[in-house]
Amino acid sequence: MDRDHTRAPDLADMLGGETPDATAEDAPSFLSFERCGRSFAVDAHVVEAIVKTPPVTSIPYPPPSVAGVAPVRGRVRIVICPANEPDTPSARLVLLSGDGQLALAADRVAGIVADPANADTLNPEDLIAG
Amino acid sequence: MDERDLLRQFVDEAEDLVESLHSDLLILSRDPVGGLRPDVLNRVFRSAHSLKGVAGMAGVPSVQRAAHKFEDLLDDVRMGRVRPGPTTLDGCGRVADELGRMIAAVADGADAAAIERDADAVESLVAELRSGAAGAPEAATEAVIDLDEKIRRTFTEYEEHRLQENLNARRPVYELRVAFDLMSFDVGFRGLLERLGAAGEVIGTLPAAGGDDPSRIGFRIIAATNEPQESIDSLIGTLGGTASLISHYPEPIVEPPPEFPADGAGASTAVSVRVDMGAVDDLVYLSRGLALDVAGLAASAEELAVQVGMPSRELFDLKQRARSIERGFSDLEERLVEMRLVPIGQVYGRARRLVGRLAAELGREVDFVTSGEDVRLDKAIVDRISEPIAHLLRNAVDHGIESPDVRRAAEKSATGRIELIAEPRGNRVALIVRDDGAGIDVGAVRRAANAQGLAADESIEAIFAPGVSTAGAVTEVSGRGVGLDAVAAVVAALGGTIAVETERGKGTTFVILLPTTLVMLSVFLVEAAGGLYAIDVNQIGELASLDATYVERAVQATPADCGHVVEWRGESVRLYRLAELVGSDAPSKSSSGVVQCVTVRIWDRDVALSVDRLVGEREAIVKTVGRYMPVLKGVNGAIDIEGGRIALLLDIPGLIAEHRRLWTAAGAGGS
Numbered sequence: 140m141d142r143d144h145t146r147a148p149d150l151a152d153m154l155g156g157e158t159p160d161a162t163a164e165d166a167p168s169f170l171s172f173e174r175c176g177r178s179f180a181v182d183a184h185v186v187e188a189i190v191k192t193p194p195v196t197s198i199p200y201p202p203p204s205v206a207g208v209a210p211v212r213g214r215v216r217i218v219i220c221p222a223n224e225p226d227t228p229s230a231r232l233v234l235l236s237g238d239g240q241l242a243l244a245a246d247r248v249a250g251i252v253a254d255p256a257n258a259d260t261l262n263p264e265d266l267i268a269g
Numbered sequence: 270m271d272e273r274d275l276l277r278q279f280v281d282e283a284e285d286l287v288e289s290l291h292s293d294l295l296i297l298s299r300d301p302v303g304g305l306r307p308d309v310l311n312r313v314f315r316s317a318h319s320l321k322g323v324a325g326m327a328g329v330p331s332v333q334r335a336a337h338k339f340e341d342l343l344d345d346v347r348m349g350r351v352r353p354g355p356t357t358l359d360g361c362g363r364v365a366d367e368l369g370r371m372i373a374a375v376a377d378g379a380d381a382a383a384i385e386r387d388a389d390a391v392e393s394l395v396a397e398l399r400s401g402a403a404g405a406p407e408a409a410t411e412a413v414i415d416l417d418e419k420i421r422r423t424f425t426e427y428e429e430h431r432l433q434e435n436l437n438a439r440r441p442v443y444e445l446r447v448a449f450d451l452m453s454f455d456v457g458f459r460g461l462l463e464r465l466g467a468a469g470e471v472i473g474t475l476p477a478a479g480g481d482d483p484s485r486i487g488f489r490i491i492a493a494t495n496e497p498q499e500s501i502d503s504l505i506g507t508l509g510g511t512a513s514l515i516s517h518y519p520e521p522i523v524e525p526p527p528e529f530p531a532d533g534a535g536a537s538t539a540v541s542v543r544v545d546m547g548a549v550d551d552l553v554y555l556s557r558g559l560a561l562d563v564a565g566l567a568a569s570a571e572e573l574a575v576q577v578g579m580p581s582r583e584l585f586d587l588k589q590r591a592r593s594i595e596r597g598f599s600d601l602e603e604r605l606v607e608m609r610l611v612p613i614g615q616v617y618g619r620a621r622r623l624v625g626r627l628a629a630e631l632g633r634e635v636d637f638v639t640s641g642e643d644v645r646l647d648k649a650i651v652d653r654i655s656e657p658i659a660h661l662l663r664n665a666v667d668h669g670i671e672s673p674d675v676r677r678a679a680e681k682s683a684t685g686r687i688e689l690i691a692e693p694r695g696n697r698v699a700l701i702v703r704d705d706g707a708g709i710d711v712g713a714v715r716r717a718a719n720a721q722g723l724a725a726d727e728s729i730e731a732i733f734a735p736g737v738s739t740a741g742a743v744t745e746v747s748g749r750g751v752g753l754d755a756v757a758a759v760v761a762a763l764g765g766t767i768a769v770e771t772e773r774g775k776g777t778t779f780v781i782l783l784p785t786t787l788v789m790l791s792v793f794l795v796e797a798a799g800g801l802y803a804i805d806v807n808q809i810g811e812l813a814s815l816d817a818t819y820v821e822r823a824v825q826a827t828p829a830d831c832g833h834v835v836e837w838r839g840e841s842v843r844l845y846r847l848a849e850l851v852g853s854d855a856p857s858k859s860s861s862g863v864v865q866c867v868t869v870r871i872w873d874r875d876v877a878l879s880v881d882r883l884v885g886e887r888e889a890i891v892k893t894v895g896r897y898m899p900v901l902k903g904v905n906g907a908i909d910i911e912g913g914r915i916a917l918l919l920d921i922p923g924l925i926a927e928h929r930r931l932w933t934a935a936g937a938g939g940s
Contacts, residue, residue, distance in 0.1 A: 193913060194913060194914055196800065196907075196914070196915050196916075196917065197800060197851075198901050198904055198917060199850070199851040199852045199901075199902055199903045199904065199917075199924060199927070200852050200901075200902040200903065200927050200931070201852075201901070202900060205901075208894055208901075208907060208915065208917070209915075210892075210907075210909060210913060210914075210915050213551060213554040213555050213558055214551070214554065214892065214895075215892045215893070215894050215895070215906075215907045215915060216895075217894060217895065217897055217901070237273075237896075238277075238547065238895055238896045239895050239896045239897055240893075240894060240895030240896070240897070241895070241897070267897045267900055
């Protein structure tokens with residue numbers, strides 16, 4: 140994939156310095172995480188932050204992958220479960236940047252990797268559109 | 270910044286520029302006396318120029334090309350190389366409309382080839398405007414001007430043109446010499462230019478010697494004005510300067526044309542900054558979040574104070590301080606929300622051109638009258654209501670106003686009248702579209718409604734119901750039903766209402782009532798299926814308690830797709846369980862044998878929603894759920910509730926529509 144990224148984001152920044160797996164800034168560019176026993180990866184450059192999951196409010200007639208909405212840092216985020224198991228509570232939310240106000244439900248954040256070969260790579264645009 | 274951010278920034282800026290084009294063209298169209306106002310014409314030129322620039326930066330060559338052609342035309346007009354004809358302004362408005370459509374197409378990701386074709390259309394339109402315009406005017410040879418030739422040679426082409434235009438208009442031209450203190454000259458100089466701009470026109474300014482005092486800086490200003498010379502002498506005299514009349518004409522000046530209105534636009538000194546709407550919303554949310562935190566903190570502090578036995582005087586002070594902070598946040602919120610408001614007059618220019626063009630095409634004579642241009646509404650509302658307004662105006666010209674012959678035969682003035690009015694009504698705004706045309710055939714609407722299976726006693730407002738505006742009904746109601754359901758849908762989605770009054774032969778009035786803003790809203794909170802939901806109080810008719818046994822019988826007797834039929838105040842009302850509407854199969858709760866309900870006005874009728882609990886009313890800040898909100902059915906936003914929770918603001922018509930759709934789909938699948 141052709142990318143014009145000069146610096147990969149630091150996982151420690153995303154987590155407020157809480158978790159260790161931060162790697163050198165020149166190599167990786169995917170955030171890897173687990174959800175419902177599966178591994179997923181998302182372009183690290185579209186990740187705004189990782190937070191503890193606040194209370195999630197259900198919405199009427201949700202698309203299959205949408206767990207609901209949750210207030211995070213003053214904004215309302217649409218919470219998406221990439222494993223399509225929206226009723227299973229998650230430990231963390233991976234907040235995505237941009238005006239989509241999307242968040243990915245995650246059970247465990249594995250770290251930032253260069254090659255997401257063993258994970259399903261997610262395109263945030265496709266997640267909500269189904 | 271990635272490509273999408275760049276494109277979004279372009280669309281934002283380009284939309285602003287097109288809005289400026291429209292509002293300035295409207296000012297020009299209203300003030301044709303004495304020619305086009307040069308300051309406003311300059312602004313129009315600059316907007317087109319800036320549009321070309323931002324399109325180039327964002328890599329949108331089609332818009333860049335179209336704006337460039339428009340800019341060239343405007344430059345020739347402001348320089349006097351092309352003299353505008355009677356249709357030039359209207360044509361410029363059409364160009365601005367086209368540019369607006371191109372930008373919307375870019376925002377929607379439309380096919381580049383199609384947008385290129387739109388640019389071709391703009392180019393053709395500009396060429397057409399050029400061919401309809403006159404050539405350059407003849408210079409005023411009879412005027413004599415006492416101005417040092419060296420100074421005149423420093424004039425730009427534009428300044429020279431403006432000097433000539435003022436001489437042609439026989440407006441007295443002055444050379445003013447004035448000096449200001451070096452430390453504050455910018456303020457004094459700007460103030461003087463504003464004053465002169467309001468009284469006439471500043472043609473040019475040049476630095477000049479400030480006299481012997483090195484702490485002063487001098488200016489020479491060439492200005493034209495019809496103000497009496499004594500006023501100019503007095504104005505400059507108070508600044509310690511001199512004014513000399515430098516224009517002379519062979520004969521005395523008779524009846525000078527009226528001066529430009531002093532709207533502060535004489536010299537561009539506005540201090541403003543572009544702020545992303547999302548950033549303003551973030552500040553509103555932050556303010557509301559802090560207010561809720563303060564309320565929570567105050568409650569905890571009060572509990573603690575009571576526990577430790579704080580004296581009542583100190584406890585009172587504590588509460589007062591907490592309330593003061595809450596009031597401060599509330600004021601902050603209101604001011605931030607006001608930043609989202611823009612004058613509704615933004616859509617009037619387009620409306621005027623639409624009515625003018627349609628009237629000409631259809632052979633109608635129409636006097637189009639507007640008022641309330643300054644009434645302010647949330648920008649998001651103004652953006653979305655412009656098409657419904659255009660729709661009502663199209664109907665008014667096409668089907669309301671009769672042909673001049675028909676009007677004369679009906680002993681009416683051959684010229685029809687269409688009004689577009691905006692007026693504040695409490696915390697809402699009424700937009701009124703009124704015509705004095707043929708009126709709507711109410712009987713025909715009822716027959717059309719019946720044909721669609723609606724009750725026979727439906728009022729004229731059935732015209733807004735989906736289905737009445739089908740092709741079969743169009744002929745009978747003279748087309749007045751076409752698309753009115755779409756108008757009503759937009760109004761409802763904005764939390765507004767629409768009503769119509771009509772009288773055969775006298776005319777029709779549509780009244781759209783809208784909230785001022787989509788961000789700050791009075792909502793009523795209800796509980797259903799374990800969740801907390803908010804309903805815009807302006808949509809609520811009343812709160813009611815129905816007998817639980819009676820409701821249960823009604824639920825058993827009628828299917829849920831179109832609501833269960835209950836009798837309420839002597840009328841049949843459709844009742845929906847809110848829990849069902851939000852997709853929950855949780856059983857309804859009732860206490861003391863009653864079911865709590867709210868009635869909500871939808872289209873022309875009330876529907877009742879049964880809920881588990883009526884919580885209460887509050888002022889709320891409505892948060893958007895972002896770009897993908899349309900994917901979520903029946904949700905218009907979210908509001909913060911104490912304890913870090915949120916309540917969904919419901920779009921009741923959207924919920925009912927989705928409920929029916931799923932019910933029908935399930936039925937179809939089952940059969």
